[in-house]
Amino acid sequence: MSLLPVFLLLGILMIASVQGYVSYHVSDAYNSKRYHVSKEFENFDLEKMNNRCKQLGGYLLQPDDRSEAGYAVAYARRTGWGPFFTGITDQNSEGGFYYYNNNKPARYLQWKFFQPDNWYNEDCVEIWTDGINDRHCGTRGRYICEVPA
Template identity: 85%
Template sequence: MSLLPIFLLLGILMIASVQGYVSYHVSDVYGNKRYHVSKEFENFDLEKMNNRCKQLGGYLLQPDDTQEGYFAVKYARRTGWGPFFTGITDKDSEGKFYYYNDNKPAKSITWKWFQPDNWYNEDCVEVWIDGYNDRHCGIRGRYICEVPA
């Protein structure tokens, strides 16, 4: 029996771990986009996670309209993978939410009840099964990327 397949697999695994490989759940297509949710829970960092989304050819979720925003909520509910962090933040202008990737004002966010509340300075936003919630950046969680289909 040849050991070559085993060595090839080990080499691939070593390269993947060195490059910070992240695995994703991939959604159905919605509109002209596909959504990737990280499988691993990590401390959320807007810049780092947005750069990972860029490696996939996209960026952290930034719903363009109410329908896309609600799609993400239904996706979280349907899959049970939520909550997951988005590219929505107010870290540079408290109470004025914008998309981290392009600094445009965030539109049509369907907030959970009593949100956003900025509880102890929450600057990131995550999708739950019943709406959007402001949350502390840096805590452990999953994130969602949107990528052209």
């Protein structure tokens, strides 16, 4: 038996890990978009994760309307993959939430009860099964990208 297939597989895995390969859960199409949730838990970094979403042809989730915001919360509930980080932040102006990708004010924020609370300076936003929550950037978790379908 040849070891060549084993070495080829190991080589592919090494290249994938060096290039930062990330695998995603991918939603069905919804309003001409698909949502990609990272399978791995990592320390969340807005710029790094948004760049990964750009490699997929999209950006970190930024709900454009109530329907999309509701879909994202229901998606977290239905799949059990939440919470996951979004492209919403208030890192430049405390309490002034905006979309990281385009710097526009974030709208349609369906906050969880008693949120946002800015507990010890939370600047990133994640989606839970019952709404959104402010969270410390750098916390380990998954993230969600929105990509045109």
